[in-house]
Amino acid sequence: MSAGSPLGAAMAVLQRDLLLAIRTRRELVNPILFFVLVVSLFPLGVSPEQSLLRALGPGVLWVAALLATLLSLDGLFRSDFEDGSLEQMLISPQPLGMLVLAKILAHWLVTGLPLLLVTPLLATLLALPDHALPVLLTTLVLGTPVLSLVGAIGVALTVGLRRGGALLSLLVLPLYVPVLIFGSNAVSSAAAEIPVTGQLYMLGAMLALALTLAPIAAAAALRISLH
Amino acid sequence: MTIARLFHQFGSPPHFYRLAGRMLPWFATACVACLAAGLYGGLVLAPPDYQQGESYRIIFIHVPSAWMSLFVYMVMAACGAIVLIWRMKLAEVVAQASAPIGASFTFMALVTGSLWGKPMWGTYWVWDARLTSELILLFLYLGVIGLQSAYEDRRTGARAAAVLALVGVVNIPIIHYSVEWWNTLHQGPTVTKLDKPSIHLSMLVPLLLMAVAFKLYYATLLLMRARSDLLERERNAAWVRDEVAAR
Numbered sequence: 487m488s489a490g491s492p493l494g495a496a497m498a499v500l501q502r503d504l505l506l507a508i509r510t511r512r513e514l515v516n517p518i519l520f521f522v523l524v525v526s527l528f529p530l531g532v533s534p535e536q537s538l539l540r541a542l543g544p545g546v547l548w549v550a551a552l553l554a555t556l557l558s559l560d561g562l563f564r565s566d567f568e569d570g571s572l573e574q575m576l577i578s579p580q581p582l583g584m585l586v587l588a589k590i591l592a593h594w595l596v597t598g599l600p601l602l603l604v605t606p607l608l609a610t611l612l613a614l615p616d617h618a619l620p621v622l623l624t625t626l627v628l629g630t631p632v633l634s635l636v637g638a639i640g641v642a643l644t645v646g647l648r649r650g651g652a653l654l655s656l657l658v659l660p661l662y663v664p665v666l667i668f669g670s671n672a673v674s675s676a677a678a679e680i681p682v683t684g685q686l687y688m689l690g691a692m693l694a695l696a697l698t699l700a701p702i703a704a705a706a707a708l709r710i711s712l713h
Numbered sequence: 714m715t716i717a718r719l720f721h722q723f724g725s726p727p728h729f730y731r732l733a734g735r736m737l738p739w740f741a742t743a744c745v746a747c748l749a750a751g752l753y754g755g756l757v758l759a760p761p762d763y764q765q766g767e768s769y770r771i772i773f774i775h776v777p778s779a780w781m782s783l784f785v786y787m788v789m790a791a792c793g794a795i796v797l798i799w800r801m802k803l804a805e806v807v808a809q810a811s812a813p814i815g816a817s818f819t820f821m822a823l824v825t826g827s828l829w830g831k832p833m834w835g836t837y838w839v840w841d842a843r844l845t846s847e848l849i850l851l852f853l854y855l856g857v858i859g860l861q862s863a864y865e866d867r868r869t870g871a872r873a874a875a876v877l878a879l880v881g882v883v884n885i886p887i888i889h890y891s892v893e894w895w896n897t898l899h900q901g902p903t904v905t906k907l908d909k910p911s912i913h914l915s916m917l918v919p920l921l922l923m924a925v926a927f928k929l930y931y932a933t934l935l936l937m938r939a940r941s942d943l944l945e946r947e948r949n950a951a952w953v954r955d956e957v958a959a960r
Contacts, residue, residue, distance in 0.1 A: 639880055643860060643873045653859050657877060661884050662854040664891035671895060692887070703880055706797070710872045713863075 495580040496588035503592035506565075513561070517554045517597045518604055525608045536613045543612035544622070544673030548666055550608075551626060552700060555633040556655060558597040562589065563595040563645045563708070564636060572645075576712060582705035590638045590701065598630035621676035621686075625669040628689040635700035636661050642707035664692060677689055724803045726943050727952035733936040740933045747926035754919030768832050770855045773919060775825040782850060785815030785931060789857070790882045793875030801938075805871035806946070809861055809876065810938035814931060816854035823847055842893040849888055853881045861949040867946065 507514060528546045529539060566572040566589075576584050602623055609619050644650030670686035692713035755773035762769040792808035795801050826844060827837040838844070857874045864870035947953050 566744075637882075639876070642879060644863070647863050653856075653863055656852065656859055657856040659850045660856065660888070661880065662885075663849055664887045667895040668784045695883075696785070699883065703876060707873065707876045710869060710876060713866075713869055713872075 487711065492580050492584045495578070496584040499575075499585050499588040503589055504595065507596040514596055514600065516601050517558045519600050520557055521554040522551060522604055522608065526611065529611070530587070531592040539613045539673075540615070540677065543609070543614045544618075544633050544670040544677065546612060547605070547608060547614075547622065547673070548625075548629075548670040551630060552633060552659075552662055552666060554601060555598060555630060555637060556658060557600050558593070559634075559637040559641050559654065559658070560651065561597075562593050562634075562641045567645050567712075572584055572708070573712060576709065582708065583701040585698075586638065586642075586704045586708065587701040590634050590704070593638075594631050594634040598626075598634055601630065602626055617679070618673055618677040621682055622673045624686060625672045625689060628686065628693050629665045629669045632665050632689070632692050632696045633662060635704075636665075638704040639700055642704040643711055645708070646711040665689070668692070724801045726947050726950070729803055729942050730940055730952075730956070733940050737933065737936050737940075740944060741927050744926055744929035744933055747922050747929060751919045751922030751926050759916045759919055760913075763838045766831060768829060771825050771829045772916075773923045775822060775829060776920060777924045778822040778825065779847065780924060781927050781931060782815060782822050782847065784885060784928075785811050786850065786854070786878070786881070786885070789815060791876040793878040796872055796875040797879070802868075802946075805868065805875075805935065806879060806939045807935065808875060809867075809871055810935050810942055812854060812858045812874070812926075814934050814938070816851060817859060818848060818927075818931075818947050819851040820852055823851065839869065842889075842895070846885075846892045849892070850885070853877075853885075856880070867951040885898070 532538065532542065546713065549607050561570055566575070575584060578585070605623060605626060606619060611621060614622065640654050640661075641650075643657060644654050648654065668685045668688045672682040672689070675682045675685065681693060756770055759770070761767050780936065789808045789811045792804040792811070795804035796808060812906070823844070830839065831837050838869055857877055861870045861874040864873060944953055944956070
């Protein structure tokens with residue numbers, strides 16, 4: 487695979503982004519910490535009652551994962567925009583969609599995937615039944631990439647703006663609603679020992695759709711906002 | 714060839730400005746006529762509902778607003794596609810002018826719906842599937858409006874908003890069906906939606922008249938907003954100076 491082929495270029499971008507992420511390890515922890523903190527606020531704010539936590543748990547975990555993703559989204563294109571490498575990608579002969587997909591994948595690997603590591607711990611804190619844990623992890627594996635992919639469109643639209651943060655959440659959160667609904671519903675159904683194949687298929691379908699369309703939309707959005 | 718010419722002619726700002734100016738009084742008059750007939754038919758002639766009494770009459774505002782909230786979004790998204798594909802300036806103007814109108818229709822549908830919900834359901838707000846997807850539609854509109862005004866360069870803002878509107882079009886059915894599905898699972902015991910009775914002709918005619926009136930109202934507002942927006946965008950062009958000098 488040569489560096490000149492689209493796939494080679496995408497791999498190079500992926501490698502570069504992962505390397506950059508590993509070299510600034512401190513920032514890797516931020517989404518995880520945020521995830522843990524938000525979840526641990528709920529028992530304090532609502533009630534430490536086990537039965538109540540069990541009912542709220544799936545929704546709380548999913549909302550917290552969603553917010554953690556939202557918080558980390560800004561880093562997706564920000565540094566590349568500031569040092570000009572994003573513009574180099576725009577004028578490179580490689581298809582921009584592929585490069586964007588590689589960047590999103592790298593972003594998910596360093597911000598979305600680590601959330602899974604602390605999820606079992608948080609599930610215990612929220613008194614989620616053990617048999618619902620595999621379903622929770624599966625929904626997160628299927629759902630958080632969708633959040634990164636859809637979020638990338640929003641970031642691409644706002645990267646050129648000085649105060650894009652508040653606008654970004656307005657653009658992105660409504661689009662996250664289906665993932666939230668199916669993700670948290672699958673977990674609460676699994677906790678009640680109801681079959682969840684339907685919800686998982688829906689999440690998988692949304693992932694397939696986002697994987698195919700979101701990079702194209704994000705690439706188009708980048709071309710506009712860096713115009 | 715002819716389509717390209719039509720596009721070119723219709724898309725030319727001075728031509729559109731004059732055409733819109735000639736069409737405006739007709740649209741406005743027709744709107745007022747339909748509105749008067751629809752309101753008279755709906756509020757005076759139509760009999761009270763056997764179940765809901767007089768309070769059902771809010772549908773003459775509520776249902777057309779809800780229809781318009783989706784219709785305007787579709788217009789906006791179609792213009793967004795035209796903006797991205799052909800970079801037509803007029804489509805930018807129409808999309809930009811449509812967004813606040815559509816957001817107001819959505820807001821009105823939500824407000825009238827919750828006012829109707831208080832006597833009928835006993836509460837202003839329930840997380841019913843339709844209400845929820847209408848609320849999310851409002852957020853989508855606000856996102857488009859926010860993005861349009863976030864960029865200093867109007868044309869960049871219009872194109873960015875066009876991308877968002879198109880992403881929204883892909884998402885609206887997904888959001889709608891996921892919300893519907895979510896609600897059927899979480900159907901609360903307190904609220905049971907009344908079965909929609911087949912509507913009587915004396916109510917249907919004013920409702921349709923109101924729907925036409927709302928469409929005409931949208932067209933009127935759209936032309937007015939587009940005209941003033943065009944004048945502002947093209948303030949350095951010769952035709953605007955001629956237009957102003959002619960006054």
